[in-house]
Amino acid sequence: MTPPITSIGLLDPDQVKSVLGAAVLAPSTRNTQPWRFRCTTAGIELHADPDRALPVADADQRELLLSCGAALFNLRTAIHALGAHPATTLLPRRDNPTLLAVVRPFAARKPDRRLVRLADAIPRRHTNRAPFEVAVIPDTVVAELRHAAEAEQAWLPRLDANQLNRLRDLVHKSHHAQVTDPAFLAEWRQWTARPRDSRDGIPDGMPSDDSDWISGDFGSPRRGLADDSDPLVVVVGSFEDKQADRIRAGQAMQRVLLTATAAGFDASFVSQPVEVPAVRAELRTLLGGGLWPQVVLRLGHGTPASWTPRRSLDDVLLEPDRLSA
Ligand SMILES: Cc1cc2nc3c(=O)[nH]c(=O)nc-3n(C[C@H](O)[C@H](O)[C@H](O)COP(=O)(O)O)c2cc1C
Structure with missing residues (x-):
């Protein structure tokens, strides 16, 4: 009741x-x-x-x-x-x-x-794990996204081509660490292979990860993405990493996601490199050492995403x- x-x-x-x-x-x-x-x-x-x-x-x-x-x-x-x-x-x-x-x-x-x-x-906001079309996100929207993070006391560094390549390596490394850990796999299955009528977790049959990113196809010549037309990859970062900083970073993340939705863009999460502590430390160094990476987001245009239950x-x-x- x-x-x-x-x-x-x-x-x-x-x-x-x-x-x-x-x-x-x-x-x-x-x-x-x-x-x-x-x-x-x-x-x-x-x-x-x-x-x-x-x-x-x-x-x-x-x-x-x-x-x-x-x-x-x-x-x-x-x-x-x-x-x-x-x-x-x-x-x-x-x-x-x-x-x-x-x-x-x-x-x-x-x-x-x-x-x-x-x-x-x-x-209208849904996580969209589909491959994203090649589309340049206008600078005005990028500025809006950055402002969204800053309004919630977080920062939104955009990764350049070199950093993206390094990030792809970090995704591979962290993905490998996770999928070779039986405890991780058991927990993953517990939440991502739910019965279809489940009100939480990710129902069986729905895509539950960003496989293109993990397979490393993202941005590769095979998919024909030139450096200047890569989907936008941003990191929500905080200057400290305490409980309150993380709550603030979550607010910033959501403000960024809603700003993207309102501007007509989709987003998905690339969480492996922030979920493995040693790799998160490497990502922090990649960003210059001053920010704690909290969440990595990929933004672009995908085919419409399905709705996940609540x-x-x-x-x-x-x-x-x-x-x-
Ligand atoms: C902190 C955080 C990390 C997430 N990491 C991933 C991820 O690694 N892979 C993924 O496919 N989705 C990830 N998601 C998206 C969730 O799976 C998604 O929000 C949830 O299934 C609800 O669906 P919705 O966003 O479409 O409402 C993440 C979401 C949050 C808030």
């Missing part, structure tokens, strides 16, 4: 439901949806769900925090589009590390049309008394 949803601040119960519905459309590693929400008179709480962590691929729960950060960005943006200011506090309680944020929609605000455009893009609000809402305030 869904706990009863009441008004919170300026939002009536239907609006609370609709902003939570937007939050759960966020991308998450292996579609684990590692979040829970709790509605209180003080605001909407976002909690991490450690039972949905990936102990092998994501031992320090970095990707779990990125996924929750993406849900937080959707929540904030949907609240903003309804005309309320989403006053947000990250990690409000030291004694409750799974309480990641509280959002308080109490003050009215005239919606900023750029954020309303991102809110409109929330249901759990219902019943499954993600905490009773007001199930956790201490």
